[in-house]
Amino acid sequence: xxxxxxxxxxxxxxxxxxxxxxxxxxxxxxxxxxxxxxxxxxxxxxxxxxxxxxxxxxxxxxxxxxxxxxxxxxxxxxxxxxxxxxxxxxxxxxxxxxxxxxxxxxxxxxxxxxxxxxxxxxxxxxxxxxxxxxxxxxxxxxxxxxxxxxxxxxxxxxxxxxxxxxxxxxxxxxxxxxxxxxxxxxxxxxxxxxxxxxxxxxxxxxxxxxxxxxxxxxxxxxxxxxxxxxxxxxxxxxxxxxxxxxxxxxxxxxxxxxxxxxxxxxxxxxxxxxxxxxxxxxxxxxxxxxxxxxxxxxxxxxxxxxxxxxxxxxxxxxxxxxxxxxxxxxxxxxxxxxxxxxxxxxxxxxxxxxxxxxxxxxxxxxxxxxxxxxxxxxxxxxxxxxxxxxxxxxxxxxxxxxxxxxxxxxxxxxxxxxxxxxxxxxxxxxxxxxxxxxxxxxxxxxxxxxxxxxxxxxxxxxxxxxxxxxxxxxxxxxxxxxxxxxxxxxxxxxxxxxxxxxxxxxxxxxxxxxxxxxxxxxxxxxxxxxxxxxxxxxxxxxxxxxxxxxxxxxxxxxxxxxxxxxxxxxxxxxx
DNA sequence: GCCGTTTTCGGCCCGACTGTTTTCAGTCG
Numbered sequence: 225x226x227x228x229x230x231x232x233x234x235x236x237x238x239x240x241x242x243x244x245x246x247x248x249x250x251x252x253x254x255x256x257x258x259x260x261x262x263x264x265x266x267x268x269x270x271x272x273x274x275x276x277x278x279x280x281x282x283x284x285x286x287x288x289x290x291x292x293x294x295x296x297x298x299x300x301x302x303x304x305x306x307x308x309x310x311x312x313x314x315x316x317x318x319x320x321x322x323x324x325x326x327x328x329x330x331x332x333x334x335x336x337x338x339x340x341x342x343x344x345x346x347x348x349x350x351x352x353x354x355x356x357x358x359x360x361x362x363x364x365x366x367x368x369x370x371x372x373x374x375x376x377x378x379x380x381x382x383x384x385x386x387x388x389x390x391x392x393x394x395x396x397x398x399x400x401x402x403x404x405x406x407x408x409x410x411x412x413x414x415x416x417x418x419x420x421x422x423x424x425x426x427x428x429x430x431x432x433x434x435x436x437x438x439x440x441x442x443x444x445x446x447x448x449x450x451x452x453x454x455x456x457x458x459x460x461x462x463x464x465x466x467x468x469x470x471x472x473x474x475x476x477x478x479x480x481x482x483x484x485x486x487x488x489x490x491x492x493x494x495x496x497x498x499x500x501x502x503x504x505x506x507x508x509x510x511x512x513x514x515x516x517x518x519x520x521x522x523x524x525x526x527x528x529x530x531x532x533x534x535x536x537x538x539x540x541x542x543x544x545x546x547x548x549x550x551x552x553x554x555x556x557x558x559x560x561x562x563x564x565x566x567x568x569x570x571x572x573x574x575x576x577x578x579x580x581x582x583x584x585x586x587x588x589x590x591x592x593x594x595x596x597x598x599x600x601x602x603x604x605x606x607x608x609x610x611x612x613x614x615x616x617x618x619x620x621x622x623x624x625x626x627x628x629x630x631x632x633x634x635x636x637x638x639x640x641x642x643x644x645x646x647x648x649x650x651x652x653x654x655x656x657x658x659x660x661x662x663x664x665x666x667x668x669x670x671x672x673x674x675x676x677x678x679x680x681x682x683x684x685x686x687x688x689x690x691x692x693x694x695x696x697x698x699x700x701x702x703x704x705x706x707x708x709x710x711x712x713x714x715x716x717x718x719x720x721x722x723x724x725x726x727x728x729x730x731x732x733x734x735x736x737x738x739x740x741x742x743x744x745x746x747x748x749x750x751x752x753x754x755x756x757x758x759x760x761x762x763x764x765x766x767x768x769x770x771x772x773x774x775x776x777x778x779x780x781x782x783x784x785x786x787x788x789x790x791x792x793x794x795x796x797x798x799x
Numbered sequence: 800g801c802c803g804t805t806t807t808c809g810g811c812c813c814g815a816c817t818g819t820t821t822t823c824a825g826t827c828g
Contacts, residue, residue: 248811252800283801323826356825360818408828421828452816468828483813488828495812500805506813 226260226267229293232302233257238314239305241324242331255281256290258489262542264709264741268294312338320368321361329354343369367446371456374464378416380699382729382766384465385410387457388420391439391467398435400428403477407484413537413769415699415732419466421484429471436469476508479519483507489541490534497529497545505529537772542740555777557751559768561784564593565761566636567661567692567724567752572617573598574606575756579624579633585758587631592787596621597636597661597692600648606665608640611653618656632787634658638692643667645681647688654687659794661724661752663692664705672706679712683721686799690722690750690782693733701730709738713745720797722748722782725774727767728760739774748793750782 237253259280260267270276271294276287289299309331315338316327322342330336333354334345345351346369352362388406396404401424405411408421426432433453437445443464446454451471456464472480483491483506491505498505503512509519510528518524526533532550543549568582569575577585579596586594598617599608609617618635625633638661640648647654647662654660662682664675682688694712695704716723723742726733731754734742742749751767753760771781778784785793 246800249800251811255801281801285800321826325825356819358819361825364817484828486828488812491828492812499812504813508814 225294226263229267229290230257230260232293232299233260235314236299236302236305238317238324239302239309241317242309242313242328243305244324244328252281252286256286262737264737266708310337312341315339316342319365319372321365322368326357326361326365329356339369371464371466378418378700379459379463379465380729381410381413381415381417381732381769382763383459384417384420385729385766387459387465388422388467391420391436391457392422394439395422395424395432395436395469398426398432401426401432402474405481407481408486411485411536412487412539413766413773415729415735415770419468422467422469423472423477423481423484424469425474425477426471432471433469474520475516476519478521478524479505479509480507482522482525485522485536485539487540490539490544493541493545494525494529494531497531501529535772537769538775540773549775552775552777555779556772557768557776557778557781557784559765561778561781562591562751562764562768563786564591564595564632564783564790565753565755565764566593566595566634566659566690566750566783567597567638567726568594568755568761569598569638570596572596572613572620573603573608577756577758579621580628581758582755582761583624583628583631583633585761587628589761589764591631593632593634593790595634595636595659597638600637600639602640602642602648603665608648609637611649614649614653615656636661636689638663639688640665641678641682643670643678645678647682647685651685651687654685655798657687658791659689660685660687661690661692662688664696668696668702668705670705672708675705676708676711679707680715683712683715683719686797688721689794689797690724691716692724692752693726693731693754694723695733695735695738697733697735698730699732704733709741713742713747716742716747717745720748722750725749725751725767725771725776727751727753727763727765727770728755729763729766732766732770734774736770736773739771739776741774743774743776743780748782749776749780752783 233253234257237250240250271291276282276290293299313327316322334350336342336345346362346366352359388410392404392406395401403425405423407423409417410420430450433448436453437448437455441457442455443458444456453469456466459465495505503510509516510525518528523533531545532553534544538544570577570579570582599606601608601610621633621635635657636659637657641662641664642648643666679691697704723734725739739749751771753763755761
């Protein structure tokens, strides 16, 4: 319900904006939409407890609207707006170049109600005749429309990150370039990103930008000047991704990096702090009148504003400025803390590398230990192992562990949690494993009570170490299960079961807000790649940034523990 | 429409770019 309601609040804001309503009133609806999206408990339950106004941005009026939705499934303001305006208008705001004013104008003057209608008036030339528009504006809108269709919205973190790294490396190699940084939502480790923002310090700005726009792989050039270049690059699968490069002077590099890293909401809060000190914060620095108080480094800005330095992943206006969280922010988990990967597959089930290949690649990453976790017998599509094959596989892993030095290979399994809540292997087989990952792969669309009960039942099993990809979501492809997260967290604490933070960029499961909910509740997390090939072991990075986005500390992650301590923790739950 | 170490009313972030403009509105990040 949270997601649906969040969408409605966003739509109310869109419609109000097109109507030309008070901008602060519009922002109030947006704020609530964002809070609802981040909310880890069920909003209906919060409403039942009478605690709606505890949600950031929810006052008396918004609480009434939420209550109305919980009780009747609709909101009067929303219904009234839709009675006045076509439902297709908010969709037009997605198009680069179209804002609320132009949407309203096209609708009122030309009767444009949706994307199809907009295309018609572009082609007929009528749009260009509207006051305030012209050939150039329409060209921009048409290009925006084409880009939207090609880009298909947001790009997953794991797709954008390697592309950005490669481009940054190529900019770094250009003459006159002193420094390059990736900014934007990519630097914050968001699970999907809109475009790539690169920042560079260069003595030859114009040439740097020109060279950037001529890079191999560039599909189209949107802008090319002395301080900014903007291009699109092709993606596997036919889509496109926009990449912006900005040239910034050294004395304001930190300010620009802070500014272009965002998030917008975080920056608004930071600027409010500057205003209270009678200063001004912008992309050129922290300024007192004309005088630059800070700006060369990001850290200097936070220090001058008397707030603890906030790592990029936490810059989402989720409470990161509170003085009492400073210590927590300073001890977040880092990639270097990870001592092993406890969920990976091999050719025995549906992986593409052997036990030995996975082990050697893991050892090269500096890990102390790994665990091989193959699919269980009911996962036929994934070539799940029968009990007999599993018995043999355990022997194979033990043999490899003896043979390969410098790394401990543990025996695990990714055992299916069946539709009835039972596990796919008997306890005596699970007891032979050093640890057990239990995952749901079927019946993901069952009702809340069922998927929750299955997860709880799996945690009650004394051999289950962790729940694998707890929500079952596939980003942009499959919705998460409708779990009662509070119940899951409570049972995880009670049974000393960990939750996986699956680091695969298609999953990132649990996601950031649930990771935070988990560690706040005292649940242990385990960041694992679920790698099916040696290359995929590197996805650990995505898991770590997602954990950081969830404010997860080093000591709250199972696989940051040295081997001996890990074994002790694993033994704790067992009979 | 929310919110409070300048409180219950009067604030609520900032600048650049672009195109269509005789002084600025709209969009974007």
